[in-house]
Amino acid sequence: MKAVVITKAGGPEVLQLQDVPAPELKSNEVMIKVKAAGINGADKMQRHGQYPVPPGGSLYPGLEVSGTIEEVGKEVKGWKAGDEVCALLVGGGYAERVNVPAGQLLPIPKGVSLVDATGLPEVSCTVWSVVFMAAKLQEGENFLIHGGSSGVGTFAIQMAKYKGAKVLVTAGSDEKLQACKELGADVAINYKSEDWVARVKHETGGKGADVILDVMGAPYLSKNTESLAPDGRLIVLGLQGGATGEINLGALLAKRATIFVLALRSRPLEQKAHIVEEVRRNVWPAIEAGKVKPVIDRTFELKDVVKAHEWVDSSGHIGKVLLLV
Structure with missing residues (x-):
């Protein structure tokens, strides 16, 4: 063959x-x-x-x-x-x-x-296993997706809306942000031109995201920690930006946060x-x-x-x- x-x-x-x-x-x-x-x-x-x-x-x-x-x-x-x-x-x-x-x-x-x-198969099994089986995203929670226009991102937007969550996404172009909105994203943030941490806080009334789906890894650890709500769950699904970084354990402890690092x-x-x-x-x-x-x-x-x-x-x-x- x-x-x-x-x-x-x-x-x-x-x-x-x-x-x-x-x-x-x-x-x-x-x-x-x-x-x-x-x-x-x-x-x-x-x-x-x-x-x-x-x-x-x-x-x-x-x-x-x-x-x-x-x-x-x-x-x-x-x-x-x-x-x-x-x-x-x-x-x-x-x-x-x-x-x-x-x-x-x-x-x-x-x-x-x-x-x-x-x-x-890959996106459905990934999204269901990490977002819903592991992080247990619930109806009414705030869900932040980095890379919302990716294969996983486009599927995660739809499943999260289907389950009743509020969906925030980051992407790097107007075309990608518009595509995310058309799939149901409530908030679309250009990470190249906006302070996405501040925008997430603003759009959630200061609470932050209950669940974050991240593909960047090390460069986003600090900002993701800052963006988490109390009892928030951070899912690290990719390492596009690098694998080695520092974690502020005190900040995570204060928020009673959970980090999932998962591979399928x-x-x-x-x-x-x-x-x-x-x-x-x-x-x-x-x-x-x-x-x-x-x-x-x-x-x-x-x-x-x-x-x-x-x-x-x-x-x-x-x-x-x-x-x-």
């Missing part, structure tokens, strides 16, 4: 479409003929050599796909060849075929195309299966009711993976970028 190989650590140019051996199917897995694969921040980190593949995982990038089941392992129940699915992966999505543990499969939501469904890819199979089932029960109904939708920026052919990663690296996208296989 053909798959995208990371030839060495570096920029988009290190990605090459090559002929590789097809993966061997395990008894608890299904083989998917891939229709499309989603591009995620973890793929970029892996490309740069900064995100080691978990033991036993595919060396090829790609953490989510949609497609058709071609073969079913002997222990798998409830799925059959010919079923159209989308799936959460540990890797290997940038390929013509990929094997997936059955517990990480999701049906295509009614009303969503097979291609568009590609953009759902490295979780055990049992945890991933539990998250996927929770998403199926709690998120899929919202999608099928038209309250939440995948936000797809654009698609590229698999052979144009270098161009696709160049576009993602430019940060010009709003929502998800997909590879058509």
Whole structure:
């Protein structure tokens, strides 16, 4: 089969479409003929050599796909060849075929195309597990999302509004801020031209954000701590700005704050299966009711993976970028 190989650590140019051996199917897995694969921040980190593949995982990038089941392992129940699915992966999505543990499969939501469904598994499992299962965002709470126009951000806006929270977002351009508003954000803040800490305080009546979803890491630690409400919860989901920084424990103690530093890819199979089932029960109904939708920026052919990663690296996208296989 053909798959995208990371030839060495570096920029988009290190990605090459090559002929590789097809993966061997395990008894608890299904083989998917891939229709499309989603591009995620973890793929970029892996490309740069900064995100080691978990033991036993595919060396090829790609953490989510949609497609058709071609073969079913002997222990798998409830799925059959010919079923159209989308799936959460540990890797290997940038390929013509990929094997997936059955517990990480999701049906295509009614009303969503097979291609568009590609953009759902990673963001839905991430947002539901960290924002609602871990941080327990509640109706009426203030929710601050950094990077509101990202794949995770656009999905988090919609789910939080669906659950009745007040949503504040930061983004770096008027176009991105407008897109966030159209998805339901109550407050959109340009972090390049505004003091977002002061704006968050103002928009919440001086209280601050009950939950903050952050992808920057170290550079935002102090400002996020300042922006938290009493009993606030800070979710660190990415380290785009760096991994090493200082934490004011006194400030956190005064606010009785909680920090979650969470990753999805490295979780055990049992945890991933539990998250996927929770998403199926709690998120899929919202999608099928038209309250939440995948936000797809654009698609590229698999052979144009270098161009696709160049576009993602430019940060010009709003929502998800997909590879058509």
